[in-house]
Amino acid sequence: DAKTTQPNSMESNEEEPVHLPCNHSTISGTDYIHWYRQLPSQGPEYVIHGLTSNVNNRMASLAIAEDRKSSTLILHRATLRDAAVYYCILRDRGEYGNKLVFGAGTILRVKS
Amino acid sequence: DGGITQSPKYLFRKEGQNVTLSCEQNLNHDAMYWYRQDPGQGLRLIYYSQIVNDFQKGDIAEGYSVSREKKESFPLTVTSAQKNPTAFYLCASRVGGAGNTEAFFGQGTRLTVV
Numbered sequence: 001d002a003k004t005t006q007p008n009s010m011e012s013n014e015e016e017p018v019h020l021p022c023n024h025s026t027i028s029g030t031d032y033i034h035w036y037r038q039l040p041s042q043g044p045e046y047v048i049h050g051l052t053s054n055v056n057n058r059m060a061s062l063a064i065a066e067d068r069k070s071s072t073l074i075l076h077r078a079t080l081r082d083a084a085v086y087y088c089i090l091r092d093r094g095e096y097g098n099k100l101v102f103g104a105g106t107i108l109r110v111k112s
Numbered sequence: 113d114g115g116i117t118q119s120p121k122y123l124f125r126k127e128g129q130n131v132t133l134s135c136e137q138n139l140n141h142d143a144m145y146w147y148r149q150d151p152g153q154g155l156r157l158i159y160y161s162q163i164v165n166d167f168q169k170g171d172i173a174e175g176y177s178v179s180r181e182k183k184e185s186f187p188l189t190v191t192s193a194q195k196n197p198t199a200f201y202l203c204a205s206r207v208g209g210a211g212n213t214e215a216f217f218g219q220g221t222r223l224t225v226v
Contacts, residue, residue: 032211043202043217044155051212087154091211098162098211099170100145100204102155 004088009107012078020073020106022088027068032091035062035073037084038105044087047073083110115139118203118218125190125197125225133188133221135203143208144186145215148172149200161186162208190223198225 005023012018024033032051036044048055048062050071055062061074075082087105091098116137125131135144143162147155157170161180175194180186186205190197201221207213 030211034214036215041200041220041222043204043219044215045217046214049212049214085154098143098206098208099157099160100206100215101157101171102147104154 003101004090004103006086006088006103006106008104009109011109011111012075014079014110014112015077018075018078018082018108018110020075020086020088020108021070022072023070024088024090025069027090033062033064033068033071034089034091034100035060036087036089036102037082038087039084044102047086078108078110080110080112083108116203116205116216116218118201118221120221121219123221123223125223127225128192130189130191131197131223133190133201133203133223135186135188135218137184137186137205137216139205139216140183141205141207141216142183143206144180145204145206146170146176146178146186146188147202147204149202149220155202158188197223199223 032049034049035047038044048060050062063072085105087102119134145160146158149155156172158176159178161167164183167178167180177189203218204215206215
C-alpha cells in the first residue's frame with residue numbers, strides 16, 4: 001500500500017496562511033493525492049485532490065512537488081473553523097479497485 | 113437530498129452480542145467503505161465493496177462481517193469475536209473506478225460495549 005507521512009500537529013494564528021505538508025515517496029504514476037479533514041465527532045469531508053498540477057478550489061490550494069513525492073495543502077487564511085485533523089491520502093489501487101487508506105493525519109490548531 | 117446516512121448515532125452493546133450498524137446512500141455510488149476510529153487515532157479500513165454482491169477485507173476485518181445485497185446499502189456486523197469493539201465507526205461511499213473521485217462520509221456511529 002502506498003503510504004503518506006504527515007506531522008502529528010501544527011499550530012497557526014487566525015487569519016494567517018497555513019501550509020500542511022505530506023510526504024508520499026512511494027507514490028505511483030497514476031495515484032491521485034487527496035486531502036480530507038475531520039472535525040471532532042464528525043465524518044471526514046473532502047477538501048481537494050490533484051495528480052500532477054497545482055490545484056485550487058474555494059476551500060484550499062494543493063501544491064504538488066515536481067517529482068510528486070510530496071505535496072502541501074495551503075489554507076490561505078486560517079479561521080477557527082479550520083481547526084481539524086487533516087488527512088493526506090493516496091488512491092490506493094487494490095486488487096478489486098480503489099482502497100482508501102488513511103494515515104494518522106495532522107491536527108491543526110488555530111489560535112485567535 | 114443526496115447523501116450517506118449512518119444509524120444509529122449511538123449504540124450500546126452487551127459483551128458477547130452481535131450488533132449491526134446501518135449505512136445507506138442515495139448517491140448511486142458503486143464503492144462503499146467501513147472504517148473504525150479509536151480516540152486520537154486515524155481511520156482504519158475494515159471492509160470495502162466496489163460493486164453489489166462483492167466485498168473485500170481491509171486492514172482490520174477480524175471480528176466483523178458485511179454484506180452488499182443492494183447498491184445503496186452496506187451494513188456492518190460487529191460480532192462477538194471482535195475483542196475490543198468500542199469505537200467510532202464511519203461509512204463512506206464514492207463513485208468508484210477512477211482515483212480522482214471524492215469520498216463522502218456519514219456522520220458515524222459511536223459503539224460502546226457495556
